[in-house]
Amino acid sequence: MALKVVIGLEMHCELKTISKVFSKSKNEYNDLPNRVVGPVDMAFPGTLPLLNKEAVKNSIKMAMCLNCTIPEVLIFDRKNYFYPDLPKGYQITQNTSPIGVNGKIEVEVGDELIPITIHDIHLEEDTASLDHYFDYSLIDYNRAGVPLLEIVTDPCIYSPDTAVAFLEHLRNIYKYTGASDADTKKGQIRCDVNVSLMEEGSNVLGTKVEVKNVNSFSNVHAAILYEIDRQTKLIESGCQDEIIQETRRWDDETLSTVRMREKVESVDYKYYVDPNIPKIKIDKKWLDEIKKEIPMLPLERKKLYIEKYNLPAYDAGVIIKTKENSDYFEECLNLGIDPKEAANWITSQIMGYLNKYNLEINEFYLTPQRLFKIIEPLNKGEISSKQAKELFFKVLEDEDEPEVLIKKYGMKQLDNDDELNKIITTILNNNKTQVEGYKAGKTNMFDYFVGQVMKETKGKANPVKVKEILLKNLV
Amino acid sequence: MTKEFTKEKINNLASTLLFAVSDDEVEIVLDELEFLKSKMDNISHIKNIMDYEIQTHPFDLYETSLREDDSSEEGTDVNLLLANAKNTQNREIEVPKVVG
Numbered sequence: 001m002a003l004k005v006v007i008g009l010e011m012h013c014e015l016k017t018i019s020k021v022f023s024k025s026k027n028e029y030n031d032l033p034n035r036v037v038g039p040v041d042m043a044f045p046g047t048l049p050l051l052n053k054e055a056v057k058n059s060i061k062m063a064m065c066l067n068c069t070i071p072e073v074l075i076f077d078r079k080n081y082f083y084p085d086l087p088k089g090y091q092i093t094q095n096t097s098p099i100g101v102n103g104k105i106e107v108e109v110g111d112e113l114i115p116i117t118i119h120d121i122h123l124e125e126d127t128a129s130l131d132h133y134f135d136y137s138l139i140d141y142n143r144a145g146v147p148l149l150e151i152v153t154d155p156c157i158y159s160p161d162t163a164v165a166f167l168e169h170l171r172n173i174y175k176y177t178g179a180s181d182a183d184t185k186k187g188q189i190r191c192d193v194n195v196s197l198m199e200e201g202s203n204v205l206g207t208k209v210e211v212k213n214v215n216s217f218s219n220v221h222a223a224i225l226y227e228i229d230r231q232t233k234l235i236e237s238g239c240q241d242e243i244i245q246e247t248r249r250w251d252d253e254t255l256s257t258v259r260m261r262e263k264v265e266s267v268d269y270k271y272y273v274d275p276n277i278p279k280i281k282i283d284k285k286w287l288d289e290i291k292k293e294i295p296m297l298p299l300e301r302k303k304l305y306i307e308k309y310n311l312p313a314y315d316a317g318v319i320i321k322t323k324e325n326s327d328y329f330e331e332c333l334n335l336g337i338d339p340k341e342a343a344n345w346i347t348s349q350i351m352g353y354l355n356k357y358n359l360e361i362n363e364f365y366l367t368p369q370r371l372f373k374i375i376e377p378l379n380k381g382e383i384s385s386k387q388a389k390e391l392f393f394k395v396l397e398d399e400d401e402p403e404v405l406i407k408k409y410g411m412k413q414l415d416n417d418d419e420l421n422k423i424i425t426t427i428l429n430n431n432k433t434q435v436e437g438y439k440a441g442k443t444n445m446f447d448y449f450v451g452q453v454m455k456e457t458k459g460k461a462n463p464v465k466v467k468e469i470l471l472k473n474l475v
Numbered sequence: 476m477t478k479e480f481t482k483e484k485i486n487n488l489a490s491t492l493l494f495a496v497s498d499d500e501v502e503i504v505l506d507e508l509e510f511l512k513s514k515m516d517n518i519s520h521i522k523n524i525m526d527y528e529i530q531t532h533p534f535d536l537y538e539t540s541l542r543e544d545d546s547s548e549e550g551t552d553v554n555l556l557l558a559n560a561k562n563t564q565n566r567e568i569e570v571p572k573v574v575g
Contacts, residue, residue, distance in 0.1 A: 019547040026547040033566045034557070036550045054544035073537065082494045084570045131567075138567035141556075268491050273531035278538035 002200035003235065005228050007163050008155040008208075009220075010192040011170055014126060014146050015058045016180050021125050021147035022049030022092060029186055033140035041145040043087035048276050051076075055147035056099070056280075058179035059123045060290050062149060063100025065173050065297060066118050070287065071097045074280040076123075080270045084139055085127040093124035093150075095271040107169045108299065109162050116166050117154045124148050149180075155194065155205065160224040164217050167191065172298050176323045184216050191220050195227040197235065197243075206231070207243045211257050214250045223250045226257055301326055309339035318347045324362045331368040337375055345371060349392055365399055366392065373402040386459040387411045415462035417469070420453075423461075424469050427452045438474060446470065480508045 017027045023040035030036050040047040056074070063070050075097040078090040103118030126146040131138045151170060157163050171189065174182035182189055191214045196206035209231070211223045227248075234242050248257040296304070298320040305316035319329045325346065332342035350371075354361060374395070378388040383406065394405045406412065414420065427449060428435055438445040453466045482501050485508070489496045496504060518524065553566050562569040 018544050024542075024546070024548040025550060034550070034553050037553075037556055038548060038551050042556060050542045051538075052544050053541035056541060075531075080492075082492060084573060132572055135572050136569050137572045138564055138569055140567055273529075275532055278532060278536060280541070281537040281539050283539065 001235070003197045003232060004200045005158060005160075005224070006155045006196050006198055006205055007157040007160075007224060008194040009151075009153045009157065009163060009166065010194075011151045011167060012126075012190045012192075013149050013151075013170075013174055013180050013182055014188040015055050015123075015149055016178065017052055017054045017058070017147055019052060020145035021052050021055045021123070023047075023145050024050075025145060027146055030142050033138070033142065035142060037141040037144065041087070041141055043089075049092060049274075051277060051280065052147060055123060057290055058147075058177075059099045059121065059149050060282075060287065061177045061179050061294055062151070062173065063103065063121050064291055064294060065177060066100065066103035066105050066121065066151070068100030068103035068118060068121055070100055070282065072282060073097060074099060074282060076274045076277040077271045078274045079124075083127075084137060085130050085144075087128065087141065087144060091124060091127065092274055092277070094122035096273055098122035105169070106299070107162065107165045109159075109165045114162050114165070115156075116162075117156050119152045119154050121149060121151050124150060155196070155208075160221045160228075163193070163224060164221050167217050167220060169298070172320075172322070176297055177294055187215060190215055193220055193223055193227075195224055195231070197228065197231045207245055209243065209245070209257075210247045212247055212249055212260065219250050219252070222255060223257055226255070230257070295323075298323075298326070305329075305339070305343075309333075309343075311339060311343050315343045315347050318351065319343060322361070324360060328361050328368055332371060335368055335372045337368075337372055341375060342371075345375070349389065353396065366395055370395055370402055377402075377406065381413060381415060381462055381464070382406075383411050383413050384459055384461070384463065386454075387413065412460070413462050414457050414460040415465050417465070420461060420465055420469050421473075423456055424449075424453060424466070424473055427456065428473055435474065446474075449474075479512055480505050 014027075015021075019025060020027050020041060023038050025038040025041055026036040028036060040049060060070060075094065076092050077095040079093045079095070080090040082089060098120045100118070100121035103121065104115060105118070106113040106115050108114075126143050126148040128139050128141045128144040131140070153166070157166065167189075171182040171184075174180040180188060193211045193214055194208050195211065196208045198204060198206045209227060211227065214220050214223050231243050234240055247260045249260050250256075251258045302313075302316045302320045305311045305319060306313055311319075318325070320326050328350075329339075329342055329346055332346075333339055350361070350364070350366070353359070354364060374388050374391050377383045378385060383391065390409075391402055391405060391411060394400075394409060395402055398405060400408075431449070431452070434445050434448060438449075449470050450463065450466055453461050453470070454463075482498075482505070485496065485501050485504050557563045557566070557568060560568045
């Protein structure tokens with residue numbers, strides 16, 4: 001029996017704001033427990049939530065990027081459950097009228113564009129964090145009330161690669177729009193993964209297993225693969241009854257999913273509209289303003305780079321990987337650097353350097369302006385390509401301006417005809433056998449002579465001039 | 476009069492909501508639910524009750540201005556935050572371990 005995996009994702013991402021979603025406490029990570037907490041975050045009696053405009057704006061941006069329908073009126077609901085990370089006994093979230101519904105985007109997987117449909121996007125408050133010890137737990141409320149956006153897909157993803165490509169694409173959109181730093185290392189992204197298997201060709205979904213709180217994309221991939229394997233083995237051995245609707249978690253140590261609880265009945269959260277938060281009417285004019293703030297997104301930029309600047313798809317893909325890389329490239333173009341030349345420098349020298357030293361491009365000393373000052377003398381023939389590469393590293397080592405370093409290290413290209421003539425004549429006189437060989441038809445000796453001149457001038461000779469003079473002298 | 480709620484029903488409901496109740500608590504909850512049920516029965520006698528829209532807010536008004544995110548406040552003194560907690564440890568509230 002051929003089986004097909006069906007995956008649905010819920011991606012939670014903390015939004016970038018100054019204050020929390022319903023209180024004025026700082027929205028920032030703090031190592032010290034209970035440092036950025038106020039009475040609203042701990043649900044002290046008499047406190048009331050006041051909705052943060054920026055959190056709504058960032059959520060709307062995401063809803064727009066995912067082509068969702070945005071309702072005229074936003075409503076917040078209470079999701080009731082009893083757990084120590086929830087000081088009010090309920091979480092403020094959206095159920096009745098979330099910030100976006102029925103979205104659709106395409107993600108690139110290899111050479112294919114795969115459509116993903118979005119069930120809904122809703123804004124909610126993050127919970128407190130718990131540290132578990134042997135027989136007790138400690139509660140830190142720093143995270144309580146941080147604005148959290150949950151993006152829920154339909155069960156429309158059919159491979160772990162597509163699932164991860166979708167999550168990476170979303171992370172990029174968060175970063176491009178500035179709605180979130182979307183940093184998995186800081187725990188800003190958490191995913192719930194729903195996995196089921198169905199018979200190929202059937203339209204009946206199999207029993208869904210939910211893997212909760214997976215905190216990295218590589219673990220999402222691993223958790224899906226593990227579930228495919230586990231469920232396939234159960235089906236193939238005739239034990240499909242053992243696949244039950246349940247909640248599991250990913251265990252980093254055993255690299256497996258572990259049962260958390262069985263969903264005999266689905267947990268009843270008793271959602272109802274929060275009467276403490278008025279219904280919010282979204283102004284059409286505000287929506288237009290938000291739309292204007294959304295920059296060109298990664299896939300649009302990739303298309304532009306390929307079609308307008310004739311970049312190879314691979315190079316365009318590397319450049320759009322982060323907004324900062326893409327902005328760097330565009331700044332190079334604004335300075336007048338040729339697109340292909342800028343792309344070559346970024347994808348080879350710059351990426352190589354950044355990867356080697358584990359740096360981000362926005363902390364890179366060699367700004368587009370400094371790159372321009374390396375490429376300009378290269379194109380004018382004032383320095384050779386070898387010297388340009390040396391200059392690239394000198395700028396980074398000395399942290400000084402390229403024009404200063406060209407003078408300091410005497411990097412001017414040697415293109416004086418008299419000087420070059422003198423050097424070439426000496427080389428040809430010292431290599432008479434090779435000259436005779438060349439004249440007898442061994443034309444590949446020409447490159448040997450060029451190499452000798454470069455060696456003699458330590459790579460400073462202008463290669464165009466060298467070839468011209470050599471040709472004259474070898475007639 | 477036959478009671479609508481039973482101990483078994485309460486325990487099942489509690490289990491669905493992911494918490495446990497003691498026998499004493501079940502008795503309290505049983506009385507409370509019977510009381511609520513009698514109120515609900517009264518309401519359901521209202522004619523065409525299902526045709527009414529659920530009232531979620533006291534006034535049918537919409538908010539159009541939201542809190543600007545232009546500043547934030549320092550956290551409250553941790554001693555005040557934890558003053559009512561039964562058990563604390565190193566700036567945090569200590570609770571029995573419940574992993575769910």
